[in-house]
Amino acid sequence: MKKNDYVNTLISIIISFLLGGIVIAIMGYNPLETFSQLFQGAFVGNFNLGCTLEKFVPLVLTALAFTVSSAVSVFNVGVEGELYLGAIAAAWVGFSVVGVSSPVHIFLCILLAMVVGALWAAIPGILKAYFKVNEVCTTILFNSVAVLITSYLVSYPLSGHLGVPQTPPIADTAKLFRILKPSRANIGLFIAIAVIIFIYWLLFHTTIGYKLRSVGLNPNFSDYIGIDSKKTMVGGMMLSGAIGGLAGAIEVMGIYGCFLDNFSIGIAFDGMLAALIAKNNILMIPVVSLFLAVLKSGSLGMERFTGVPKSLIDAIIAMFIILATMEGLFLFKKQRKLRA
């Protein structure tokens, strides 16, 4: 079943590129040259590769956050909010705490960001587990609340008084070391990779993961077997929120060096998209996230060198999503045929 998934996604990628190539040709450009510039824009040179990695890290973490909540069958559409709150928490620790060494400072920033993200996600988690409140409603609304809270904080109490809505810059000891200069890629990449490996291990090789997956697949069975399905559901949501907060912290500490009002143009929604395309399969998430990051960062170089508009890449991504999710349609038709 898993091998089939990989092959299907690969076929979807190939087909969407083919269709994209046809559209490029109709528009009067050379598809081969265009794609070559796309890949060069994504990989060739420190700056380009760095750009790709910059986009990859938040994408893969927010996708992971969504997948973790899906494991307990909760649709955490609120990762964007957790991202923002985690980011401002990290920024606050970053500029308020002084006189600590770098590893300690980074650890404290990340710790607070994850705690804040977890607590924020716990609220819709509790509402769903104990009161059956639809989590899609609560989490989407909570996004707005979180973004506005951070907007207020960054404009008044935590403002850097620099004329731009941002906090004071964080101390150098809180910044994540840059790799691949002059891009803004940083060691947040390794943190993200470590988290992916940890979550995979947690879900499939520990008693905690067993409980989370059991509750996600059948809460009745879980209660019967002695697992508190409600507590576990909230726990899963909190873990998801913590990862979202971490994503925000890495953005602040590695890329911006401060909290910037409205810095995210829907990072977490792209992450949710990646998770859905990867069918919440943890091994596929880095692959899909990398693919999306490559497309987004390569499109800048592509537009610069060939004149093909960036929005064409958005169209290719959209085609890929349709193809990748259409597989569900084929499975559905197959099941109907079998029944008949």
Next chain:
Amino acid sequence: MAGVDGNGQNELVESLTGLRPIEKGDIIFKGHSIRNLSSLKIRKTGIAHIPEDRNKTGLNNKFTIKENLIANLYRKKPYSKWICLKNSLIKEYAEGLIKKFDIRASGIDIPVESLSGGNAQKVIVAREVDLNSELIIASQPTRGVDVGSIESIREILNEVKKKGAVVLLVSADLEEILSLSDRIAVMYEGKIMGIVSASEATELNLGLLMTGGKAIEKE
């Protein structure tokens, strides 16, 4: 516990196993009250439970056979240390259980929803019986199960009895009750209409009680 479906047997079993809150009355097990304890605590006192609904409650259908079989023991040594699962030991345990209880499956890593009704029920029976608990509550254990598996499961429950455990069998199948039980209580509309010993029990006697009548006294 004999009785036509829907006379309160299910609710009784749920309250005995911590799956339904109790408003009035008490349950004493081994001298202690287990009223309104969590299902986990009740299991720890030595009660195993084969539930009536194997698909909704007894099994996690999307989990593999192995994951279902280890559901009671995954927290304990040697199957886990701290929070790490010891997958090779779990695999051994599951394979041993399939052999011992004659569960027909192509492997332990296939999802349990692909098993036939009889085999799926045997997974539940295997898991609960292997705990060697002092009390097993078996609710409609052979419902919707093929003839071969019915025999298997009844054999297993008899073995459990011989080893000294207590079996509370809840069934709407009179033949099953009569062939397995030592003492039979009949439920009708939430009340126990009478308790009959196996020697006195006949289909007529039980049938009368099950429909709300009184047992015929033997002269």
